[in-house]
Amino acid sequence: MRTVLLSKHDELYLEKCAQENQFSYGIIVGHQADLTKSIVVHLARNNEEDADVEDLADVRLTISDINSQALASQWLSASKMCPGSFDVIGIFVSSVRSDVVNEQSAEFKNAKKLFSDIYDLLLKSNSSFGVYTTDVAQTDFVFLSYSLADKKVLCKNYSYGNGGTFTNMEYKFVEKPFEWIQLECSYDLDDVLPILDSSRRVNIEDQFQNIIVSVRKNLLASEVFLQNEVVEDTIDLQAYIKKKKTKVDQHKPTSASGGTATVASNTTNSLPQLASEAIIGGGEPIRASIVLPVKCQLSKPTDIKVREFSGTLHMSGIIATKVFCNPRNSIADVKRFVRDDVLRSLITRIQVYCDGLTDPYVTNEALYISEPPRRVFFSLPSEGPSTSVGAVVQFSEYLFRGEAPTVVVAQAKQILDVELDPETISVEAEGLPDDSNFTNANTGADRTDDSRIMPSSMPKPELSRSLYMVGIAVALLVLLASVALHYILAER
Structure with missing residues (x-):
């Protein structure tokens, strides 16, 4: 029961x-x-x-x-x-x-x-x-x-x-406080997807849905490594942590990036891949990675074709995640929670962004730059005796550029019925995009006194056609290089 x-x-x-x-x-x-x-x-x-x-x-x-x-x-x-x-x-x-x-x-x-x-x-x-x-x-x-x-x-x-x-x-x-073990993950997004819609006016929301489908497919095919090794799904997190604590001196890595690089080189024969770093809280930090296979590994050889398309969709950025687990959770649960948090955060910020669009369509001659909101974290305020030990449980909200933490305070009160101090909200987990990316994209375009240069929730799509053609050319070169690499590896 x-x-x-x-x-x-x-x-x-x-x-x-x-x-x-x-x-x-x-x-x-x-x-x-x-x-x-x-x-x-x-x-x-x-x-x-x-x-x-x-x-x-x-x-x-x-x-x-x-x-x-x-x-x-x-x-x-x-x-x-x-x-x-x-x-x-x-x-x-x-x-x-x-x-x-x-x-x-x-x-x-x-x-x-x-x-x-x-x-x-x-x-x-x-x-x-x-x-x-x-x-x-x-x-x-x-x-x-x-x-x-x-x-x-x-x-x-x-x-x-x-x-x-x-x-x-x-x-x-x-009566006994609940114990929580925290995982933190910085998930890098850097991928190019084709826009297959041949219409002159492309629906932005549909293209964002394609991003979700692509990321979900990759996450389902991914593997989560703990301390640079594959861990059996059936054991629980508590048993794994106890085992690692006995060997902490021998297995302590010098840096998070070094641990991830070791996973990449030892498990995929030096093939390029996308990886994320994570830290399991509670005692000595334990580093983990989400390793995603390259696209050609997800496809059958017959699925790789040279096709014409109307444009490209380049997604780039970092998704900061925090997951809280019970010591009795199985390793399979832990892996699923990390994947779910990445996908949930991506879907949420896309929905929040699309809800504010006045016109979801953009012409396929334009270079459209979008800046969805970034994720910020806050802890639930403690009231009375402590009801948990270990990591402090945190929830998250999403802020557009220029929005103050007071927005989070209002949302937390309305939705979670908690009173927050704006000073306690962590806004540093995800940095703002470099302004130069938006400034360079607007070079040569007619500007008015609006937010085009400063990235906002509603960026302007009217940019030069030459930059758009350059983007297509670069994407085609990447595609041809991928096909060539596939045939070289197949011959071997």
Whole structure:
């Protein structure tokens, strides 16, 4: 039977929600420790209640009154802020009345309908829902209700499909703090994709979707190395760390870049590849790498062809990731979490960028430069006794150039119901692009007093045709060189 583990702080938060608003609801952010245990990382009540109601104590709200649209919006927004090892795993209800913990009450029946409505809204409102991860989409969720009158909790597992079903689920309030081990990863993106759309006006959003498909394909084919070696997927992270600690003096690398280079040369016979460095927190740092195979290794020989296309799409930059794992997580889980975090961060910043586009089309004669928002990190403020040991759990948000950390403060309050100090937000994980890249691209173009030179969320597409042709020529040379290299290697 599946079990949900909560901290004493979670119990106090449920009590606080019922005392302050008489009836509250929100999302549950959790972590899958193993096949049968989920750890509640954070509870966040929904802040979309009617601001015109001065005294909520006089309003007898029920589950049927919950705004499913507002809850689905909070669910989706929080999912984008979670690291790859965390997910929104369900919803909670906190009330002064006892019927919310009675399985025979109308409230319990309304909860099933609420789940079904929310899931449908998530599927309709976000085409990427279910593709945030490199694994299968989530279909089992947690329903947690708390009664202040009885000081009781009802916890059920909700399965989507066939109208939705509730099954029994255990819950425990754990006295011992949860332990977290942190992984940090700097994932380099530097690739060129063909634009196969022959239309004169190209849809930018469609091209960004092609980036997501390409990166996801590469991540699924990648291998994650720990300390420059392949680690068996079936062992757990705790056992691996203990084993490495006994040999820390012999295996301590001098630098992160040196470790990654060793992996590249020893595992791929010096073939070019894309690698990322990661650090596993908790004790002595352990370095790891995500190694992606070269493209010709992902394709059949018959798939390599010389084709005409309308342009190229060059993606370049760094995705900074932070993942938090339980010591009992298997190495297979750890690898999946790192891949998921890279993909989730890429999809999120593309969605945020596209949401601000006034016109998603650009002519194929133009050189279009885009600067999606960069990722920033913040820790959840501690309240009362510590509920965790080891690494401090962090979530993330995305800022465009020129936006202040106060934007993150507002989002954290609205979505996660936490108060942040702007000074504590880490904005250095991902640096801003070099201004010279944008200045050079605008050389020779007619300029007005706008943000064309300074990269913004909405860059201008009108650039010189000569630069565009140079880009095509360079891309063709790269393609021909790749084909030649393939035949040389094939003959050997």
